[in-house]
Amino acid sequence: MSPNPPDEYLTIKSSVRDKIKIESSIFIATAVPVDSEEAAKEWMQKISREFHDATHNCYAWRIKDRQQEIEKYSDAGEPRGTAGKPILSAIESEEVHN
Numbered sequence: 001m002s003p004n005p006p007d008e009y010l011t012i013k014s015s016v017r018d019k020i021k022i023e024s025s026i027f028i029a030t031a032v033p034v035d036s037e038e039a040a041k042e043w044m045q046k047i048s049r050e051f052h053d054a055t056h057n058c059y060a061w062r063i064k065d066r067q068q069e070i071e072k073y074s075d076a077g078e079p080r081g082t083a084g085k086p087i088l089s090a091i092e093s094e095e096v097h098n
Contacts, residue, residue, distance in 0.1 A: 009096070010097065011033055011097055012096060013033070016031050044059050056075075056078050058075055059072075059087065060088035062091050063098055064097040073088040
């Protein structure tokens with residue numbers, strides 16, 4: 001796939017959520033389109049409130065804001081590199097932002 005011009009990027013169209021149970025653990029994934037790091041932080045706070053009883057609320061985002069790219073992830077208490085970084089890697093592999 002050829003890279004997009006600096007001011008263009010792929011993103012998701014709308015919010016989506018999916019859930020899977022593996023053994024005794026339930027994993028819930030939420031993807032939300034955002035247009036800034038502040039919006040991503042607000043969504044993460046909303047998700048953390050919604051799932052306040054979760055053992056871990058791991059996340060990652062990749063924001064393209066003007067000519068700047070911001071990436072952030074958190075394992076949220078999971079062993080280092082086992083949650084947030086793989087989430088970010090999945091986002092990167094699909095070449096999406098925001």
